Amino acid sequence: MVKLQQPKFVYMGGKLRLWDEASLHIGCEAVNRGLNVFEGIKGYWQNDGRFGVVRLSHHYERLCRSARLLHIPFNHTYEEYCSAIYELLGELLGPDRDMWARTTLFVTEGYWGENTVADLAVTAYHMDKRIPEPINLGVSTWQRSSDVSLPARIKTSTNYQVARLARIEGKALGCQDMVLLNQWGRVAEATTSCVLIVREGVIYTPHATEGALESITIDIVEAIAHSEGIKFVRRPIDRTELLVADEIALCGTLAEITLVKSIEGLPLNKKSDILVRLQNQYFQIVRGLSSHPFVGLTFVPVKCPV
Structure with a gap:
């Protein structure tokens, strides 16, 4: 528990x-x-x-x-x-x-x-100060609501009711998170984070018009990728593309960059390590071990020294 x-x-x-x-x-x-x-x-x-x-x-x-x-x-x-x-x-x-x-x-x-x-x-x-462990990911039967129903652009708790149902569904399948599809049967996002996939050296993620939150962390990852000369594209992603992706990760403030090791019970192809490298760079940057002009840090006055 x-x-x-x-x-x-x-x-x-x-x-x-x-x-x-x-x-x-x-x-x-x-x-x-x-x-x-x-x-x-x-x-x-x-x-x-x-x-x-x-x-x-x-x-x-x-x-x-x-x-x-x-x-x-x-x-x-x-x-x-x-x-x-x-x-x-x-x-x-x-x-x-x-x-x-x-x-x-x-x-x-x-x-x-x-x-x-x-x-x-x-x-x-x-x-905890740790990099997230890779997870098993599934695809939920529950669907992301549309922009004229309950817009994903609004970060409200009521938008996470369907996420709760999807998480319950996923637990029974041995999945730590689930992908929500949109009204057209394409990838919207996971329950509390956005989805990244890699195919043939290119990173793809759904655009906000597909039902994904306008993600602050996705913007960071895109900026890091561009700095490394990695192509980053926002476009619709079909459900079947998840099954043939070289890499998949979930991306968000709490998820940070969480790598996926299997999708619907199928191990990933592991044909590239682009998201692994970006994950390492992300943590280097947010911890101040390296810097990036796009990633602004606001420093909090604290009583407690490290």
Whole structure:
């Protein structure tokens, strides 16, 4: 059984609170209709002892876009957003583990779009300093919703209901994650991350119009690939292309770059190591062991030295 972390503090209602004191009223729209938008951000200890969060301003901008699309008011400036994150991480950071933080706008007041009020909540969880292990991947019978149904462009918890069902389906098949197809039967994304494949030396990933989240981590991988002279193309991907791909990986803030060792029970061809090399470069960059002009790190004031 997975044991969920319960950090000492969360940020909610404009200040730090004890974990058990953070609550939402049963009558609010965040509870009744799952009305929220969120961002997951990842921070890494650097080689020089600083703690750097990856592309923090881009996560703020995407949170603003999601809020706009769901008509959720969000009046925090970028500086206020950062301050809330810094305050929480400053209390929770330890020297031996990285952290993943979730910044969520919960709709706490209002009804059906009238008089809507939202509260920024920040939670943060410790993460081991390790490269993800390769996984078994399947293809779900559950489908990504369309842009005129529940747009993947909105990073909201309600978009992850189908992901939950797909994960349950995958567990019974011995798969750690599942691919969701779109309304045309093509690859959209995995349950919580985007999909990368390699065929004949070229990296492919579905465009956002295929039902994939507009991924910040995908943008990073694309920039690294271009720097290495590796062709990176965004285009539709058929289901059968997964079965004949030379390499597959999942890509996202929490998934980072997770390599796939089998697809629907079939071992991969392993005809190339492009994604393996990009995975190593990614971790070198986010940990400050090397640098890339595209990958901006925001350094958090911390109390705890490495």
